[in-house]
Amino acid sequence: MRLLLVEDDDRVAAALSAVLTRHGFDVVHARSGEEALQRLLPDGAPPFGVVLLDLGLPDTDGFEVCGRIRRLTSVPVIMVTARADVRSRVHGLNLGADDYVVKPYDTAELLARIHAVSRRTAAVAPDGAADRDEAVREGPRELRLGPLTIETATRRVAVNGETVTLTRKEFDLLALLAQRPGVVFRREQIISEVWRTSWEGTGRTLEVHVASLRSKLKLPALIETVRGVGYRLVAPAG
Incomplete structure (x- = not known):
């Protein structure tokens, strides 16, 4: 490489x-x-x-x-x-x-x-669109959770119809949690599925990505920290 x-x-x-x-x-x-x-x-x-x-x-x-x-x-x-x-x-x-x-x-x-x-990192297609990561491909093509819309096919996220620009890993993290709202994902599981690694040092990166998602989406209660375990997505009200 x-x-x-x-x-x-x-x-x-x-x-x-x-x-x-x-x-x-x-x-x-x-x-x-x-x-x-x-x-x-x-x-x-x-x-x-x-x-x-x-x-x-x-x-x-x-x-x-x-x-x-x-x-x-x-x-x-x-x-x-x-x-x-x-x-x-x-x-x-x-x-x-x-x-x-x-x-x-x-x-x-x-x-x-x-x-x-x-x-x-997904390979980039000739038209500039990224191929979908395996974790995203396996989920539904569109998720609607109150004001939040996640389109896995286009990797588009919107809140109240307004598009929110996310990095690749921010999107993958959000899409993973959104597959099972209310279910707690262990930190180790998230790191394994989103980052494809078990390296302990990635934990700090996970925390930063969660903080960034909360800030960008302006839905601070969307991702709940379950102390000592991991994170879960709390479906927002309409």
Whole structure:
């Protein structure tokens, strides 16, 4: 797999590139946001499978780069940064990042997350529409829960008729919970079905995605936290 590493610190990039290369990745290093965007333009080379994006870049803020990447391509983006606050995590995921890893990190965890986003990211069809993930394909094509509508065929979500833009994993999480309203999904089950991994570190990512869904849908009581167990979707009133 080709991997684009966006990191302005050459020492960090060299050490990480060596590890990734030993694990079979073809690493391309970009030192700035603009260089990263240029690398992502079609040039006849095989497409990148994953982008590792540092936020502290010398020319452009990494959040802005992520937004521009998402407008350019559907390649999975993992933000790798020292910014550990929840607001930064939510902002990054809202911009379209597929995962968020905080420095310092364990290399084994980073590798697991790279493989996880690679497995779970849907292939993009020629018309730009994403193929459906298995968990979504198995459910009904449309779910109506009070003011909430979920169309699994088009991956569209609306509240009171107004479309709400979600990231891939936000949609998959919502669609999974909506398949059985009122039923508690264990955290481990959600991580397994949506993230296709059992890696314990994904739990924090799950919490961030739940917080982001509550904020975007403006239905804070929609997803209920069952302390010590997991989450369930509470069907809203008409």
